[in-house]
Amino acid sequence: MPKVVDHEARREELAGAVWRVALRDGFPAVSVRTVAREAGWSPGALRHYFATSGDMIVFAVEWAVGQVRRRFDALDAARGGAVTPAAPMGILEQLLPLDANRRVESEAWLAMVGNAHLGADLREQRREIDRLIRHVVRTVVRQLGDLGRLATRRDPEVETARLHALLDGLAVQGIADPPGITPAGIRAVLRQHLDDLAH
Known part of the structure; x- marks a missing residue:
């Protein structure tokens, strides 16, 4: 047989x-x-x-997205779906290179961004990842509003775009060689930004 x-x-x-x-x-x-x-x-x-290596990038990014989704689900389950003061920071940290696994996930994302012009699959995957990140960031901005930590004169859509751009920049700097910022520095910048949104 x-x-x-x-x-x-x-x-x-x-x-x-x-x-x-x-x-x-x-x-x-x-x-x-x-x-x-x-x-x-x-x-x-x-x-x-x-x-091709491009096929491996697609597969690797799909795997990384699954890992991130599982971490989001675990965070949501741990807090029972409730919005807590620590929730916004905890959610955003899942998207940043703060340990070895998340660093590789960020490197996979950057490789996908750099190679998106090579094929329709990579372009669509890049759009899908961007939509996922934008959805997560929009959720965090909404949570900040629910917690009273988003000033009433702030435009939620503008703040969503600003925070998304900040995350992209922190991810790129965090995986640079040598890194432009440490994990502690990433957390400090992100925490300061979230605190500033209340004013």
């Missing part, structure tokens, strides 16, 4: 190799060659699942 191949399990195996390379060497080091070597596969065998 022919051997039955579990293609989904193979993709999961390769996903593990993608993230091991990314965590160890940074996301720019992810390529068909480096991932194949990490997984113990030949580049030709890997190309049955990911024909």
